[in-house]
Amino acid sequence: MAKEKYVESITSRDVDFAQWYTDVVRKAEMADYSSVRGCMILRPLGCAVWENIQKGLDSRFKALGHENVCMPMFIPESLLDKEAEHVEGFAPEVAWVTMGGTEQLQERLAVRPTSEALFSDHYAKIVQSYRDLPKLYNQWVSVVRWEKTTRPFLRTTEFWWQEGHTVHETAAEAQQETLRMLDTYAEFCKTELAIPVVKGRKTDKEKFAGAEATYTIEAMMHDGKSLQAATSHYFGDGFARAFGIQFSNRENKLQYVYQTSWGASTRLIGALIMVHSDDNGLLLPPHIAPTQVMVVPVAQHKPGVLEACQQIVDKLSLVCRIKMDASDKMPGWKFSEHEMHGIPLRLELGPKDLANGQAIAVRRDTGEKQPVSLDNLADVIPDLLEQIQRDLYDRAWQLMQERTYTATDWDSFSATIQEKPGFVKAMWCGEQACEDKIKEAFAATARCMPFEQEHLADTCVCCGKPAKSMVIWGKAY
């Protein structure tokens, strides 16, 4: 539905998407820049959203049998060096500690860019027997990657994430774990973040340094660009061989473990912003919103108004996360402010409503207003929140469908990927040369080879050789 724009201080999404994104992050008070290069400060709202993401994911991990640990933030250079591909992949973006106090260190320490080396080193010590397996560990920490350009949430020098690292007795079991965690991420995005994703496998060019296979969930942002929302890697026994993680198997023979790792980061908050938010600011899905309902009194100096609002808060705190704004700002100011902060539902209550025994519920996503009898609030509001959650997902899903195209020859591929923001499905021969050519020509990459494969054509869209798989191509953050 067409809705007038109330807030002038946010650049319109259709005018300049990049500027709009930055404006929303700042005006919604999610994050702020810090005095450290490329590092952001998670402000209370951003932190609360991250805490909700942590709760949602952590409870899912625990339900699947994972345990949390805390590893050091430093990795000795010799340890990082053990797996060749891994080092090579991360070397350009590692921050190093070379001094301890005033003393030069004998061996410099990497500030962890990821913790495969530490987990592998630890597993080598604690895994002796098949009876010790599997080990299903996870940790919630921050990592540092010295990126050249940064953007809040999407790419920062330091970012917060969880990294799961598991070791298994068999390849099949590890592969199953890899896919199980990918499914967990996808389900979380759908259920809690209202973000539809495409599950698939990365091409060799795009996979994790040191992995045998990398799986991804790709989400489409409102401007049609792709964002890798989470990844899950199958390592085979590569790290196990490099770090010597061996155990006595059921036949009493020494064997290497099979390993996985999987991660999701504060980048998910960037996805939340770019999928749902609009020109009035942030728009949070109710399941993840720290405050789901904001009660705004109107003419609050009039007798009975504040008391009635407080009663609503008391009553509804049992069924939703609700707050009241009793500050002495103008009502209009509060409306804009809470819209900017993404609160999914607003309840207005003034003298007229008090006389009618009702409050006005206003949806953040549609702007739709409806009177709700004070007696029915506890029933109606939770339903309304669920409705908003569903509608946000449906809207995002619809947009993703509308912006997913197919191409079977170079000309149509070229026209589509240049003119239409979104995903382009096309067949691929499996050669990196074609990926390179497409990247060179259109700045687009193979986002993934979706699990749901379609046979669009017999030949590669780029070189015309026999096709091996269908790839989703797109421009990415």
Next chain:
RNA sequence: CGAGGUGUGGCGCAGCUGGUAGCGCGCUUGCUUUGGGAGCAAGAUGUCGCAGGUUCGAAUCCUGUCACCUCGACCA
């Protein structure tokens, strides 16, 4: 890392052919207001990003440096 741009109260900006800093918003106090960013009045807030240099004198000119923004390159 390459090209371009910007750094001046909390935020957004003006001042930049040198003479000691100003506007809007916000903030504080009071009164009136309150259904989409209220009005009036009185206040407070600046080592002009940082470090050198030129000058009697630098926000302004010069050099260096740092940070941020945009576009490229890079980015499991």
